[in-house]
Amino acid sequence: MGKFLYTFFILAYKAGFRIAALFNNKAKAGFAGRKDLFARIDQALQTTTTEQTGAAPRRIWMHCASLGEFEQGRPVLETLREQFPTYSIVLTFFSASGFETMKSYTGADHIFYLPFDGKANAKKLVEAINPSLVLWVKYEYWYYYLHELKRKNISLLLLSGIFREGQPFFKWYGSIWKDMLGCFTHFFLQNEESATLLRSAGAYNNITVTGDTRFDRVIDIAQKFEPIPLIEKFCGTHKVVVAGSTWEDDEAELTHYVKAHPEIKFIIAPHEIDAENLKDVKKEFINSIFYSEWAEQQSNTVEEVNITKDETVPNVLIIDNVGMLSRLYRYATITYVGGGFGAEGVHNVLEAAVYGKPVIYGPEFDKFAEAIELTETGAGISIENALELERVIDELWQDESLLKTKGEAARKYVYAHKGASSKIIQFIQEKRLLTN
Helix, strand or coil, X not given: CHHHHHHHHHHHHHHHHHHHCCCCHHXXXXXXXXXXXXXXXXXXCCCCCCCCCCCCCEXXXXXXXXXXXXXXXXXXXXXXXXXXXXXXXXXEECCHHHHHHHCCCCCCCEEEECCCCCHHHHHHHHHHHCCCEEEEECCCCCHHHHHHHHHCCCEEEEEEECCCCCCHHHCCCCXXXXXXXXXXXXXXXXXXXXXXXXHHCCCCXXXXXXXXXXXXXXXXXXXXXXXXXXXXXXXXXXCEEEEEEECHHHHHHHHHHHHHCCCCEEEEEECCCCHHHHHHHHHHCCCEEEHHHHHHHCCCCHHHCCCCCCXXXXXEEECCCCCCHHHHHHHCCEEEECCCCCCCCCCCCHHHHCXXXXXXXXXXXXXXXXXXXXXXXXXXXECCCHHHHHXXXXXXXXXXXXXXXXXXXXXXXXXXXXXXXXXXXXXXXXXXXXXX
């Protein structure tokens, strides 16, 4: 019965996806990207012999739901590419936001959408990739893909997995979900709570609590930081608030404070950067300019940009591109991370904390251990409304010692949790998953 209901769900989901593509740009991109997908996969993965061995190429396959999960798995993937250069990398995404952002990523040899789950699709894709090792990042459980990998006895690792009591794995009706858990060779989990839950579902000997690989990723970004001269020029010598991954509710909480403080520079990076949303954000913040407009206004070359000269410019910079946010937090005095006023919860607070900045976010963060722990250390500050946001920011401006203390606590928290990626790599090496 469970498999029948799952198959019915997949059919209904595909139908809903097709309808959503008529109205939603992301769904439209995902639907178009899957057109003739297997023909393109087959063409790209045509088996050829390698010059070094004369054998068919060996492959590592990493699957990520979207961009955030890719960033989570990226430290492991890039280390494997460095240590096992004879293996080619196949990267798949389910969502359009992940695929469209990373389709030109040079760290993988092949990047595809994941075809919709189904017995025939799973068999075709696994045979086409023929991976030696599969890395599944954090979540997204597809029954037929997981079972096809198990049937072919291919090592399957879950990276940075996290489990919560309310998930179907731990419910009376969750037999098909528990069945999926049995397809994994090993689970690398973020915390002990997840390990306890997973053991209660019957997985006892293939669990390692490593922590979250996102810590390694944000540390790597911070240590390899590349300056953005045009951002430096915009900020000048002003106090700066960087608000990243914002939604409408976040922007509504920020609006009054921004209007009341023209002497402060604000950098707003909306989570959604489609033209309609960007237009709405710009209306919300009157004295604002898009990053693309700001760049166009600066007629000097990058080398000639004078970052010390304080010109009369708008005090709100709206970022209308993807890929810059993780570096923007470096320029902040105080950071704000969006999502905390929505049902899905706050976005990646680690990208801000790694630079030693206080992090402010909305009340919905209970699903995210890092946000909970940042709050407990005092480096993270949850607010309920605009008045509380103003009070918190003003307190930090007025007390430099408090600002510094919270920022340092944020940095220490991130660096204290590094190392999950190296533990996973060590397991792969010790188990000889890529050297058999």
